[in-house]
Amino acid sequence: MPAPVNTDLLQGRWFDGQSSRARPVMVSLRPTPQGPSLVLHPLSQPGAEPVVFAWKDVGWPEAWNEHKPQPRVVVDLRDHGSLEIDAVSDWRAALAAAGERPGLAQRMQTRWPVLLGVTVAAVIGLTLFYRYGTPWAATQLTRFVPLGWETSVAENVLQQMDDGTLKPSKLPKERQEQLKARFDALVQQTPTTMHRYPDYRPPLSLEFRSGMGANAFALPGGKIVMTDGIVKTATDQGLPDDALVGVLAHEIGHVVYRHTTRMVVEQGVLNMGLGLALGDVSAVVSTGASVLTGLAYSRSHEREADCYAIALMNHTALPTAPMGKLLLAIAHDEEEEEEEEENKKKEEEKAGQNQAAAPAAKPGASSPERARQRKTAEEMASHPVWSLLSSHPDTVARASELEKGHAPHCAKN
Numbered sequence: 001m002p003a004p005v006n007t008d009l010l011q012g013r014w015f016d017g018q019s020s021r022a023r024p025v026m027v028s029l030r031p032t033p034q035g036p037s038l039v040l041h042p043l044s045q046p047g048a049e050p051v052v053f054a055w056k057d058v059g060w061p062e063a064w065n066e067h068k069p070q071p072r073v074v075v076d077l078r079d080h081g082s083l084e085i086d087a088v089s090d091w092r093a094a095l096a097a098a099g100e101r102p103g104l105a106q107r108m109q110t111r112w113p114v115l116l117g118v119t120v121a122a123v124i125g126l127t128l129f130y131r132y133g134t135p136w137a138a139t140q141l142t143r144f145v146p147l148g149w150e151t152s153v154a155e156n157v158l159q160q161m162d163d164g165t166l167k168p169s170k171l172p173k174e175r176q177e178q179l180k181a182r183f184d185a186l187v188q189q190t191p192t193t194m195h196r197y198p199d200y201r202p203p204l205s206l207e208f209r210s211g212m213g214a215n216a217f218a219l220p221g222g223k224i225v226m227t228d229g230i231v232k233t234a235t236d237q238g239l240p241d242d243a244l245v246g247v248l249a250h251e252i253g254h255v256v257y258r259h260t261t262r263m264v265v266e267q268g269v270l271n272m273g274l275g276l277a278l279g280d281v282s283a284v285v286s287t288g289a290s291v292l293t294g295l296a297y298s299r300s301h302e303r304e305a306d307c308y309a310i311a312l313m314n315h316t317a318l319p320t321a322p323m324g325k326l327l328l329a330i331a332h333d334e335e336e337e338e339e340e341e342e343n344k345k346k347e348e349e350k351a352g353q354n355q356a357a358a359p360a361a362k363p364g365a366s367s368p369e370r371a372r373q374r375k376t377a378e379e380m381a382s383h384p385v386w387s388l389l390s391s392h393p394d395t396v397a398r399a400s401e402l403e404k405g406h407a408p409h410c411a412k413n
Contacts, residue, residue, distance in 0.1 A: 008094050010087050014040055017081035027085060029098035036098035038075070040083070053077060060100075135300070138266035142258050143197055150202070150220035150261055158219060162209075169208035171228050179226070180206050182245050187252070189316045194308065195256045202255060206248070214330045218251040220260040230330070237329045239322045246309055246323025246402070253308030259301040299394075306398060307410035314405060324402030331395045 013022035026041040035055035042048050059076030073091045075083040085091050158166075169176065183206045192198065202222030214229040226248070234243045254260065313320045401407035 008090070008097070009041070010085055010090055010094060012040070013084045014042075014077075015081045015084070017079070022084070025083070027083065029094050029100075031099040036095060036100050038077075038083075051080075053080070134266050134269050135262075137269045138262045141265050141269070142262045143200075145258075145261050145265065147200070147202060147221060150258075151222075154219035154221045154223050158223065158225070165211055166209040166225075167211035169210050169228055171208055171231060175231070176208050179208075179231070179241065179244060182241055183224075183248050186245055186248060186312070186316065190252065190256075190312060191315065194311060194315075197256075197258060200256065200258065204252060204255060214333065216247050216251055218254040218260070220255070220258065222255050224248065224251045224255070230326075233329055233333065234322075234326055237325065239326055239329075242318050243322035243326040245318060246313055246320055247326065249309035249312045250305045250323070252312070253305035254301070257301070257304050257308065259305070263298070263301075302398075303407070303409055306401065307407060310402065310405060310407065310410060320405045321403040324399035327395055327402070328399045331399075 009026040009028050012025050012027040014025045015022050024043040026043060028039045028041070029036045030039055030052070032055060037055055038053040038058050040051040042051070057078060059078065061073055061075060070088060073085040073088055075085070077083055187204045204222045204224065207223065207225050208228065209225055210228040212227045212229065214227065214233040216224065216226045216230055218224045226244070230247065231244065234241070309323070310320055
């Protein structure tokens with residue numbers, strides 16, 4: 001049984017693409033399961049069969065403003081030209097009678113409440129995706145990242161840092177071997193049940209560097225770097241080596257939880273998700289090394305590493321309080337350095353103003369040592385991921401938890 005035809009005929013002009021002159025037609029719409037079909041009745045050929053266009057063969061025009069309709073409707077007939085109708089309101093009424101329902105995009109264009117609702121839903125969805133979906137997806141996808149890739153990226157990053165910020169360690173060989181022995185003993189006592197990824201067995205190793213101040217950081221694949229500065233800080237504070245062992249336990253936590261790799265994957269998942277949501281995937285392509293040097297550990301990663309350190313130190317019957325005191329000492333030293341740097345900058349600005357007011361300035365008045373220190377500080381600032389205290393303004397709270405040997409957010413061990 002043929003579908004009924006809407007008897008409301010509209011006058012139109014059909015530009016069929018074969019002639020520059022418009023053909024007068026009467027237009028009707030026929031409801032079908034797929035959507036309205038368009039029927040043209042040529043007036044210049046009385047008795048001729050109507051021309052029928054299926055729903056999919058028509059570029060149906062959309063309304064942009066419900067209160068201010070366009071002066072005429074232009075219907076795209078693809079290879080068969082176009083159709084113009086002046087009775088816009090009658091056209092919209094005929095479409096509705098034929099079963100046409102505006103899509104979400106059109107409702108957003110013509111109705112502000114719909115647009116506002118979709119926008120709010122999109123913002124909430126993207127926020128939830130960023131807050132929960134991205135970390136979860138990154139955690140799951142990281143298990144498929146091969147250890148060889150992590151090792152390659154770590155070697156590349158460490159080489160870049162050795163060529164810039166880091167320098168060879170000046171610690172005596174005996175002192176390095178002593179700390180490596182403590183590190184190896186800690187690794188040997190690490191239970192496999194504490195690993196987030198049971199099949200992940202990176203070769204853990206410890207290296208020493210200078211040139212970065214009091215710090216320690218973990219690279220993906222198992223390499224951990226401790227600076228001379230943090231060893232010196234522990235010695236100056238009269239802290240036992242248990243403080244440094246606690247720091248190493250924290251860094252081992254970053255390795256076994258694969259935090260750096262998870263951040264790289266998370267950045268890729270976020271770029272992909274935003275690209276799909278916003279229609280732009282140009283930011284998806286990025287190299288692991290460039291992302292590594294531009295990220296900082298999230299607070300959740302730091303808490304996981306702290307909890308791992310507490311659990312491991314408790315498992316090996318070692319105190320965590322010295323590590324907490326060491327963190328406070330490092331934070332205190334950094335605050336003093338920042339204050340000194342700020343005062344120095346003010347003095348330099350004042351001196352510069354005085355030189356500008358002088359008749360002439362002496363060439364070569366800048367200090368090479370000062371320039372070198374400024375360059376080093378800039379290089380360190382470009383590697384926020386490698387700071388032991390990066391991304392945690394709650395250092396005092398962390399130190400307090402470490403001194404107590406437990407934290408409320410840690411799972412009971």
